[in-house]
Amino acid sequence: MTNQQTKVFVIGLPRTGTTSMSIALLALGYKVAHQGFTQQTFALADAVTDAPCFSDYPYLHQLYPNAKFIYLNRNIDAWVASMQMLLSKMLPHLHPQSGRFHPVMKRSFEACFGVSTCRDPLDEHHLRRCFAYHQQQVYEYFNIKNNELENHQFLEIDVSTPKDMSRLQQFLMANIANNIPNFPHSNQGSDVAGWDEFRHPNKVVSNASGQLRRKYFDYKPMVKPLPWVNTEVNQI
Known part of the structure; x- marks a missing residue:
């Protein structure tokens, strides 16, 4: 890490440019994990983007009180269309029981998108509310007022x-x-594999093993249903 003394967490939602940001951070000299599911990954990386940062930033702030947090904004119309495409591919793997994705990733998506509790996770109105609600929570947590956004x-x-x-x-x-x-342009259109395809020596794997093997942090955030979501479980 060159001239950086603190961790960096990118807390924008998926499809807001998290892969482009990850590649930019690599170019700036950071060791970067695009998603982090173990304590070892967080120890090895200078910067972590995407899941679980977009849902766990309050807990990460407690663990790393001097860290820098970067929120990614995007045109809402473009984001909704891109998020619908991504979720259409991911939903079977986000199922609480049968999904193959890492439990930390599934928890992050549940917290921000209610993928197992809403009637239609791809619904445009639902996704617009998810984006606005996440942004509101970020602003409130970091005490961002009167358009003073940094x-x-x-x-x-x-x-x-x-x-x-x-x-x-x-x-x-x-x-x-x-x-x-x-910023580099990555994961444009229907592409979702930009990070996997990008080669760089400072990439950090999301599931790195260390002395604690592949253990995640001990904090256990409660995932509450989104305020507008019916608690009836959606059959994915």
Whole structure:
């Protein structure tokens, strides 16, 4: 890690540019995990993006009180269409019992999208409410008021906005030798495998094993149904 003294957590929802941000952080000299499901992954990585950061940021803030948190915003219409595409592929694997995805990932998606409790996780109105609710919770947690959207630990950016790369580097106080002009574009359209296909020596695996094997942190967040979601279990 070059000139960075703290962890970085990217807490934007999936399909807001988390893969593009991960690749940008690699270019800036960070060791990056796109998703982190073990304590060892968090220990090895300078920056962790995507799940479980977008749901667990309050707990990660307690564990790493000096960390920097980056929230990714995106045009809501574009995000909804992209999220519908992603969930259409992921839903069978997010099932609480039979889904093959990691339990931490399933918990994160349940917390933010109610995938097993809403009638239709792909419903446009539901997803719009998920996005707005997550954003509201982030703003409230980091005490973001009156459009003052940044402080020394929190930054909101849009990876489609060219000037935001400069804002990111200033926020991170990134080494000028690693300066990059724009965010890379990854996972465009129906592509969801950009991170897996990208090769870089500073990539950190999401399920790294260490002295505690593949144990996650001890905190156990309660996943409550989203306020507008019927608690009837949706059969995926």
